[in-house]
Amino acid sequence: MSRIGIFGGTFDPVHVGHLVVAAWVRAALELDRVELVVANEPWQKLDRPQLSPAQDRLAMVEAAVEGIEGIAASSVEIDRGGLTYTVDTLEAFRVDNPNGSLFLILGSDAAGGLNTWHRHEEIAEMAELVVVDRPGAIGQRPSVAHRVVDCPMLDLSSTLVREWADASRPLDGLVPPAALAYCSDKGLYG
Ligand code: ATP
Numbered sequence: 001m002s003r004i005g006i007f008g009g010t011f012d013p014v015h016v017g018h019l020v021v022a023a024w025v026r027a028a029l030e031l032d033r034v035e036l037v038v039a040n041e042p043w044q045k046l047d048r049p050q051l052s053p054a055q056d057r058l059a060m061v062e063a064a065v066e067g068i069e070g071i072a073a074s075s076v077e078i079d080r081g082g083l084t085y086t087v088d089t090l091e092a093f094r095v096d097n098p099n100g101s102l103f104l105i106l107g108s109d110a111a112g113g114l115n116t117w118h119r120h121e122e123i124a125e126m127a128e129l130v131v132v133d134r135p136g137a138i139g140q141r142p143s144v145a146h147r148v149v150d151c152p153m154l155d156l157s158s159t160l161v162r163e164w165a166d167a168s169r170p171l172d173g174l175v176p177p178a179a180l181a182y183c184s185d186k187g188l189y190g
Protein backbone atom coordinates (compact mmCIF):
# COMPACT_ATOMS: atom_id res chain seq x y z
CA MET A 1 0.00 0.00 0.00
CA SER A 2 1.68 3.20 -1.09
CA ARG A 3 1.78 6.35 0.98
CA ILE A 4 1.73 9.40 -1.23
CA GLY A 5 2.26 13.00 -0.23
CA ILE A 6 0.55 15.61 -2.35
CA PHE A 7 2.07 19.08 -2.15
CA GLY A 8 0.25 21.49 -4.41
CA GLY A 9 1.28 24.98 -5.34
CA THR A 10 1.74 27.58 -7.99
CA PHE A 11 5.53 27.23 -7.82
CA ASP A 12 6.11 30.60 -9.53
CA PRO A 13 8.97 29.80 -9.07
CA VAL A 14 9.78 26.71 -7.01
CA HIS A 15 12.23 27.54 -4.19
CA VAL A 16 14.21 25.62 -1.60
CA GLY A 17 11.48 26.17 1.01
CA HIS A 18 9.25 23.87 -1.05
CA LEU A 19 11.92 21.17 -1.32
CA VAL A 20 12.70 21.20 2.41
CA VAL A 21 9.02 20.72 3.24
CA ALA A 22 8.67 17.85 0.76
CA ALA A 23 11.79 16.05 2.00
CA TRP A 24 11.09 16.49 5.70
CA VAL A 25 7.45 15.45 5.51
CA ARG A 26 8.39 12.45 3.40
CA ALA A 27 10.93 11.36 6.02
CA ALA A 28 8.73 12.09 9.05
CA LEU A 29 5.72 10.19 7.71
CA GLU A 30 7.65 7.50 5.83
CA LEU A 31 5.97 8.37 2.55
CA ASP A 32 6.91 6.48 -0.59
CA ARG A 33 6.94 9.70 -2.51
CA VAL A 34 5.87 13.32 -2.43
CA GLU A 35 4.38 14.82 -5.58
CA LEU A 36 4.80 18.52 -6.18
CA VAL A 37 1.58 19.20 -8.05
CA VAL A 38 1.81 22.31 -10.20
CA ALA A 39 -1.43 24.28 -10.37
CA ASN A 40 -2.82 25.09 -13.79
CA GLU A 41 -4.93 28.14 -12.95
CA PRO A 42 -4.99 28.62 -9.21
CA TRP A 43 -8.36 30.21 -8.46
CA GLN A 44 -6.87 32.07 -5.48
CA LYS A 45 -4.38 33.84 -7.74
CA LEU A 46 -6.48 34.76 -10.78
CA ASP A 47 -6.05 38.42 -9.91
CA ARG A 48 -2.28 38.20 -10.17
CA PRO A 49 -1.07 39.85 -13.38
CA GLN A 50 1.72 37.86 -15.05
CA LEU A 51 1.44 34.44 -13.54
CA SER A 52 4.16 32.48 -15.36
CA PRO A 53 2.93 29.94 -17.92
CA ALA A 54 2.01 26.59 -16.36
CA GLN A 55 4.45 24.70 -18.61
CA ASP A 56 7.33 26.87 -17.42
CA ARG A 57 6.37 26.45 -13.75
CA LEU A 58 6.18 22.69 -14.31
CA ALA A 59 9.54 22.59 -16.10
CA MET A 60 11.17 24.42 -13.18
CA VAL A 61 9.72 21.95 -10.67
CA GLU A 62 10.83 19.00 -12.83
CA ALA A 63 14.34 20.45 -12.96
CA ALA A 64 14.36 21.16 -9.22
CA VAL A 65 13.39 17.62 -8.13
CA GLU A 66 15.63 15.81 -10.60
CA GLY A 67 17.85 13.45 -8.63
CA ILE A 68 16.06 13.89 -5.30
CA GLU A 69 14.87 10.52 -4.13
CA GLY A 70 11.16 10.19 -3.51
CA ILE A 71 10.19 13.65 -4.71
CA ALA A 72 8.52 14.08 -8.08
CA ALA A 73 6.78 16.71 -10.18
CA SER A 74 3.15 16.12 -11.16
CA SER A 75 1.45 17.63 -14.20
CA VAL A 76 -1.96 16.20 -13.33
CA GLU A 77 -3.57 19.63 -12.82
CA ILE A 78 -2.04 21.07 -15.99
CA ASP A 79 -3.09 18.03 -18.01
CA ARG A 80 -6.63 18.40 -16.67
CA GLY A 81 -6.65 22.08 -17.63
CA GLY A 82 -9.01 24.79 -16.48
CA LEU A 83 -9.32 26.11 -12.97
CA THR A 84 -7.42 24.10 -10.40
CA TYR A 85 -9.28 22.57 -7.49
CA THR A 86 -7.45 20.32 -5.04
CA VAL A 87 -10.48 18.10 -4.58
CA ASP A 88 -10.24 17.04 -8.25
CA THR A 89 -6.54 16.31 -7.84
CA LEU A 90 -7.13 14.10 -4.81
CA GLU A 91 -9.81 12.27 -6.75
CA ALA A 92 -7.35 11.67 -9.62
CA PHE A 93 -4.70 10.30 -7.24
CA ARG A 94 -7.29 8.10 -5.57
CA VAL A 95 -8.35 6.61 -8.90
CA ASP A 96 -4.70 5.91 -9.81
CA ASN A 97 -3.86 4.49 -6.37
CA PRO A 98 -7.01 2.79 -5.12
CA ASN A 99 -5.17 1.09 -2.23
CA GLY A 100 -2.91 4.01 -1.38
CA SER A 101 -3.06 6.54 1.44
CA LEU A 102 -2.99 10.18 0.49
CA PHE A 103 -1.42 12.93 2.60
CA LEU A 104 -2.16 16.52 1.63
CA ILE A 105 0.74 18.74 2.66
CA LEU A 106 -0.02 22.37 3.43
CA GLY A 107 2.07 25.28 4.62
CA SER A 108 0.35 26.90 7.58
CA ASP A 109 -0.79 29.93 5.54
CA ALA A 110 -2.65 27.60 3.19
CA ALA A 111 -3.88 25.42 6.06
CA GLY A 112 -5.43 28.43 7.80
CA GLY A 113 -7.53 29.18 4.72
CA LEU A 114 -8.57 25.63 3.93
CA ASN A 115 -12.17 26.23 4.93
CA THR A 116 -12.52 28.62 1.97
CA TRP A 117 -11.49 25.94 -0.55
CA HIS A 118 -13.91 24.37 -3.00
CA ARG A 119 -15.50 21.26 -1.40
CA HIS A 120 -13.14 21.40 1.57
CA GLU A 121 -15.15 18.90 3.61
CA GLU A 122 -14.42 16.26 0.97
CA ILE A 123 -10.74 17.18 0.89
CA ALA A 124 -10.43 16.34 4.57
CA GLU A 125 -12.06 12.97 3.99
CA MET A 126 -9.95 12.01 0.98
CA ALA A 127 -6.54 12.72 2.47
CA GLU A 128 -4.84 13.10 5.81
CA LEU A 129 -3.97 16.74 6.25
CA VAL A 130 -0.38 17.55 7.12
CA VAL A 131 0.60 21.05 8.18
CA VAL A 132 4.05 22.62 8.35
CA ASP A 133 4.59 25.99 9.96
CA ARG A 134 5.80 28.84 7.88
CA PRO A 135 7.14 32.25 8.97
CA GLY A 136 4.35 34.80 8.93
CA ALA A 137 1.69 32.14 9.54
CA ILE A 138 3.02 30.18 12.51
CA GLY A 139 0.28 28.30 14.32
CA GLN A 140 -2.40 28.73 11.64
CA ARG A 141 -4.28 25.45 11.48
CA PRO A 142 -7.26 23.98 9.68
CA SER A 143 -10.42 23.57 11.74
CA VAL A 144 -10.53 19.83 10.98
CA ALA A 145 -8.30 16.90 11.99
CA HIS A 146 -4.70 17.26 10.87
CA ARG A 147 -1.18 16.52 11.94
CA VAL A 148 1.75 18.88 12.22
CA VAL A 149 5.24 17.99 11.03
CA ASP A 150 8.26 19.89 12.31
CA CYS A 151 10.67 21.08 9.68
CA PRO A 152 13.20 23.89 9.36
CA MET A 153 11.36 27.12 8.75
CA LEU A 154 12.67 29.12 5.83
CA ASP A 155 11.46 32.67 5.51
CA LEU A 156 11.12 32.41 1.78
CA SER A 157 8.28 32.66 -0.72
CA SER A 158 7.91 32.80 -4.47
CA THR A 159 6.64 36.36 -4.03
CA LEU A 160 9.94 37.33 -2.38
CA VAL A 161 11.91 35.52 -5.08
CA ARG A 162 10.06 37.47 -7.79
CA GLU A 163 10.64 40.74 -5.92
CA TRP A 164 14.32 39.97 -5.49
CA ALA A 165 14.62 39.06 -9.18
CA ASP A 166 13.04 42.42 -10.07
CA ALA A 167 15.61 44.11 -7.85
CA SER A 168 18.47 42.16 -9.51
CA ARG A 169 19.37 40.37 -6.28
CA PRO A 170 21.07 36.96 -6.61
CA LEU A 171 18.76 33.95 -6.43
CA ASP A 172 21.51 31.35 -5.99
CA GLY A 173 20.75 29.13 -3.03
CA LEU A 174 17.12 30.24 -2.98
CA VAL A 175 15.99 28.58 -6.20
CA PRO A 176 17.47 25.13 -6.98
CA PRO A 177 20.27 25.49 -9.58
CA ALA A 178 18.61 23.60 -12.43
CA ALA A 179 15.38 25.57 -11.97
CA LEU A 180 17.35 28.81 -11.86
CA ALA A 181 19.13 27.89 -15.09
CA TYR A 182 15.73 27.29 -16.70
CA CYS A 183 14.38 30.67 -15.63
CA SER A 184 17.49 32.51 -16.79
CA ASP A 185 17.27 30.77 -20.18
CA LYS A 186 13.64 31.75 -20.54
CA GLY A 187 14.09 35.20 -19.01
CA LEU A 188 11.23 34.50 -16.67
CA TYR A 189 11.82 36.84 -13.73
CA GLY A 190 13.45 40.19 -13.30
P1 ATP B 1 3.59 32.83 -3.46
O1 ATP B 1 4.39 33.82 -2.66
O2 ATP B 1 3.58 33.10 -4.94
O3 ATP B 1 2.22 32.55 -2.89
P2 ATP B 1 4.68 30.51 -2.13
O4 ATP B 1 6.12 30.60 -1.76
O5 ATP B 1 3.65 30.75 -1.05
O6 ATP B 1 4.42 31.46 -3.38
P3 ATP B 1 3.06 28.50 -3.28
O7 ATP B 1 3.29 27.89 -4.60
O8 ATP B 1 1.99 29.51 -3.10
O9 ATP B 1 4.47 29.11 -2.79
O10 ATP B 1 2.88 27.42 -2.13
C1 ATP B 1 2.73 26.07 -2.31
C2 ATP B 1 2.70 25.43 -0.93
O11 ATP B 1 3.99 25.58 -0.32
C3 ATP B 1 1.71 26.05 0.07
O12 ATP B 1 1.16 25.00 0.88
C4 ATP B 1 2.61 26.94 0.91
O13 ATP B 1 2.08 27.15 2.22
C5 ATP B 1 3.87 26.12 0.97
N1 ATP B 1 5.08 26.89 1.20
C6 ATP B 1 5.64 27.78 0.36
N2 ATP B 1 6.76 28.31 0.88
C7 ATP B 1 6.92 27.73 2.09
C8 ATP B 1 7.91 27.86 3.13
N3 ATP B 1 8.90 28.72 3.02
N4 ATP B 1 7.76 27.09 4.23
C9 ATP B 1 6.71 26.24 4.34
N5 ATP B 1 5.75 26.07 3.41
C10 ATP B 1 5.85 26.81 2.30
Ligand code: MG
Pocket residue numbers: none
Ligand atom coordinates in the same frame (compact mmCIF):
# COMPACT_ATOMS: atom_id res chain seq x y z
MG1 MG C 1 1.64 31.04 -1.55
